Amino acid sequence: MRGIYLDPRTKLFMIFVVSLIVMSNAVTPLEWTIRILLTAIPVFLLITEGKYASALRFTAMYAVSLILMRSFISEDSKGLLSALLVGYCGIVVQFLPAMITAWYVIKTTKIGEFMSAMQKMHVPDGISVSLAVVMRFFPTIKEEYGSIRDAMKMRGISFGGGKLSGMIEYRMIPLMFSCVNIGDELSAAAVTRGLGAPIKRTSAYELRLSTRDIAVMAVFTLSACLFIGAKIIG
Amino acid sequence: MKKMINIEVQNFSYKGSASAGLHDISLHIKDGETVLLCGASGCGKTTVLRLINGLIPHYYRGELNGRITVNGIDIPSAELYDLASIVGTVFQNPRSQFFSVDTDGEITFGTENIGIDPDEILKRKSEVVNELELKPLLGKSLFELSGGEKQKIACAGVSALMPDVMLLDEPSSNLDWKAIEELKKVIKHWKAKGKTIIISEHRLWYLKNLIDRVIYMKDGRIEKEWNKAGFNSLTSDELCALGLRPTEIEEKYIEEFGRGIFSTENIHPCSTLSSESRITLKDMFFTYKPQKYFIKKKKLNAADSADYTLAIPELEIPRGKVIGLIGKNGAGKSTFLRCLCGLEKDCTLRLTSDEETVSGRKILKKCYMVMQDVNHQLFTDSVEAEVMLSMDNEDKDQAAKIIAELGLAGYENTHPMALSGGQKQRVAIASALAANAEILLFDEPTSGLDHAHMTSVADLLTELAKKGRTIIVSTHDPELISLCCDHILCLEKGRLKYMRKC
Numbered sequence: 091m092r093g094i095y096l097d098p099r100t101k102l103f104m105i106f107v108v109s110l111i112v113m114s115n116a117v118t119p120l121e122w123t124i125r126i127l128l129t130a131i132p133v134f135l136l137i138t139e140g141k142y143a144s145a146l147r148f149t150a151m152y153a154v155s156l157i158l159m160r161s162f163i164s165e166d167s168k169g170l171l172s173a174l175l176v177g178y179c180g181i182v183v184q185f186l187p188a189m190i191t192a193w194y195v196i197k198t199t200k201i202g203e204f205m206s207a208m209q210k211m212h213v214p215d216g217i218s219v220s221l222a223v224v225m226r227f228f229p230t231i232k233e234e235y236g237s238i239r240d241a242m243k244m245r246g247i248s249f250g251g252g253k254l255s256g257m258i259e260y261r262m263i264p265l266m267f268s269c270v271n272i273g274d275e276l277s278a279a280a281v282t283r284g285l286g287a288p289i290k291r292t293s294a295y296e297l298r299l300s301t302r303d304i305a306v307m308a309v310f311t312l313s314a315c316l317f318i319g320a321k322i323i324g
Numbered sequence: 325m326k327k328m329i330n331i332e333v334q335n336f337s338y339k340g341s342a343s344a345g346l347h348d349i350s351l352h353i354k355d356g357e358t359v360l361l362c363g364a365s366g367c368g369k370t371t372v373l374r375l376i377n378g379l380i381p382h383y384y385r386g387e388l389n390g391r392i393t394v395n396g397i398d399i400p401s402a403e404l405y406d407l408a409s410i411v412g413t414v415f416q417n418p419r420s421q422f423f424s425v426d427t428d429g430e431i432t433f434g435t436e437n438i439g440i441d442p443d444e445i446l447k448r449k450s451e452v453v454n455e456l457e458l459k460p461l462l463g464k465s466l467f468e469l470s471g472g473e474k475q476k477i478a479c480a481g482v483s484a485l486m487p488d489v490m491l492l493d494e495p496s497s498n499l500d501w502k503a504i505e506e507l508k509k510v511i512k513h514w515k516a517k518g519k520t521i522i523i524s525e526h527r528l529w530y531l532k533n534l535i536d537r538v539i540y541m542k543d544g545r546i547e548k549e550w551n552k553a554g555f556n557s558l559t560s561d562e563l564c565a566l567g568l569r570p571t572e573i574e575e576k577y578i579e580e581f582g583r584g585i586f587s588t589e590n591i592h593p594c595s596t597l598s599s600e601s602r603i604t605l606k607d608m609f610f611t612y613k614p615q616k617y618f619i620k621k622k623k624l625n626a627a628d629s630a631d632y633t634l635a636i637p638e639l640e641i642p643r644g645k646v647i648g649l650i651g652k653n654g655a656g657k658s659t660f661l662r663c664l665c666g667l668e669k670d671c672t673l674r675l676t677s678d679e680e681t682v683s684g685r686k687i688l689k690k691c692y693m694v695m696q697d698v699n700h701q702l703f704t705d706s707v708e709a710e711v712m713l714s715m716d717n718e719d720k721d722q723a724a725k726i727i728a729e730l731g732l733a734g735y736e737n738t739h740p741m742a743l744s745g746g747q748k749q750r751v752a753i754a755s756a757l758a759a760n761a762e763i764l765l766f767d768e769p770t771s772g773l774d775h776a777h778m779t780s781v782a783d784l785l786t787e788l789a790k791k792g793r794t795i796i797v798s799t800h801d802p803e804l805i806s807l808c809c810d811h812i813l814c815l816e817k818g819r820l821k822y823m824r825k826c
Binding site for chain 1: 411428432703
């Protein structure tokens with residue numbers, strides 16, 4: 091069912107390198123090649139996970155932006171349309187690869203694995219536990235927000251009942267109340283199950299870096315070195 | 325026999341709260357005993373459990389005079405994390421007691437916290453999975469599970485810590501009949517393993533054969549105590565007088581809930597209604613997995629309805645009656661309610677009442693749902709503003725009338741969040757009345773309520789129906805159906821199973 095299994099540490103490294111390279115400016119053909127190659131890897135991984143639709147959507151958007159940018163926009167293009175195009179393509183080309191990588195990592199990593207990886211990297215429990223809570227809260231917020239939006243629809247106040255401030259107020263206040271309540275009950279439940287013990291947490295997930303992980307890391311390290319080298323020489 | 329739990333508390337009061345304390349509690353529980361704590365909401369059941377698991381005084385602060393020991397450990401001076409492997413707690417709300425996103429992580433969460441060796445963790449996990457029959461739930465996201473399944477995972481997470489004492493705080497509040505059976509199995513299993521079990525609960529019928537002793541609490545004191553035989557010999561009227569829900573469910577509701585909705589018999593057509601005034605629902609089709617479309621979305625229709633989540637070609641609902649909507653978890657009760665109040669815009673429902681047919685967004689005006697968690701539908705800073713928000717033309721007199729009608733007079737300027745659960749529910753109903761909704765839908769309005777509150781909800785529903793509103797109430801409580809429903813509407817797999825008079 092699962093595609094290519096990677097260690098969470100490899101995935102974190104991948105996010106780091108992809109963001110580093112994709113966000114910096116590429117000029118020479120070599121730099122562009124590295125950049126596109128690195129963008130292709132997370133897309134490929136997404137395909138192995140069976141997320142064809144998002145991979146396709148992303149590739150199409152990325153390709154269109156890249157072509158537009160390379161062929162139609164030059165330094166002396168003027169006018170509103172080209173300004174908008176530069177903005178749009180710039181955002182897609184610079185930020186989307188990092189976002190799609192992060193999305194891939196979030197979709198394929200279990201919280202337990204993530205915590206275990208953080209422990210292996212000697213990150214303090216306080217930080218890894220808080221990050222885990224944040225990850226656990228995203229779906230909760232989504233659920234709560236969905237219910238609140240339904241309630242607003244029934245009341246006919248989706249647009250704030252005529253007040254601009256209402257649109258935000260009516261959404262945020264119930265959302266905050268329920269998140270605070272859930273958070274409070276959640277921490278009571280967590281402390282009765284030993285959270286906060288002054289001993290080293292253990293983990294049910296035994297993480298080991300496989301040859302596959304090492305290979306992936308090597309590819310990323312190499313690309314990063316090449317890219318930085320090209321920058322320094324160029 | 326060894327005393328497992330000793331509580332001698334002269335006094336306890338929560339910090340910053342005048343009510344809901346405890347007085348003169350003297351409770352001794354033997355090793356391996358199963359004890360039921362019962363009593364009206366706010367009688368102090370939960371507070372007693374918090375004394376045992378150490379949440380008082382370590383998490384909830386307050387003034388405590390007294391001694392509590394569990395297995396020889398003095399609770400107020402122990403650390404919470406040391407208690408984790410001695411006292412385990414299953415809480416009321418399945419939504420807010422899990423910490424992970426996936427089931428596997430949730431089962432091992434506690435054992436990881438107290439630093440157990442990974443091999444031992446995996447051993448315990450597979451043991452718990454076998455004992456509680458959790459195989460089918462492994463590797464899933466907790467957000468996809470039903471309330472009953474979540475509650476089972478919560479039991480497993482506690483079980484993996486291997487505590488001697490198990491506390492359950494109204495564990496069945498959000499569960500259907502089948503899930504309660506599963507919960508009962510878990511409790512039985514713990515009992516067989518010799519655990520000391522304390523359950524605080526409003527629903528009593530499923531526990532009557534499991535318990536050894538019953539403690540009845542009132543206003544923070546222990547008022548009465550029975551052994552099993554003594555408790556089971558109480559009549560419904562006696563229980564009622566104490567404000568407790570009945571332990572005996574009438575035979576016909578066992579039929580309805582036990583065999584009726586879980587039978588695999590063919591779905592038989594509904595009986596036709598007599599000539600009363602009615603509301604007609606037509607073409608109620610909806611699916612969560614619509615066909616992929618390229619340019620034009622295909623309209624849902626009867627011909628393709630075999631795979632739909634909800635498919636009810638035609639249904640007649642008597643006007644001005646209370647209709648109980650039943651069915652097991654996942655039978656489509658919530659989907660039915662969501663479609664009926666117009667929240668699912670792809671639903672093809674056409675609703676006819678008074679020779680007027682509405683569909684699409686206009687249904688939102690006709691129907692109003694009081695959600696299970698009413699906190700989601702209170703938006704403003706006072707009860708009056710809440711009611712006025714629903715009106716097309718703000719009318720103070722009309723608002724005051726509605727508020728008085730629902731027994732909320734005097735609370736006009738109170739912040740809705742400062743009200744009790746039952747009052748909040750009534751504010752939500754008030755806003756539905758102000759919006760002039762003809763059909764009122766209730767999603768599990770009595771989950772977690774004690775007998776008195778349940779009766780008052782039942783009375784309110786009857787009252788609303790008398791005034792001409794049509795009420796559809798989805799519920800797992802046979803007690804509620806027996807109190808107020810005129811008709812029963814049963815769903816199975818999104819299809820109408822039957823509709824009949826009570």
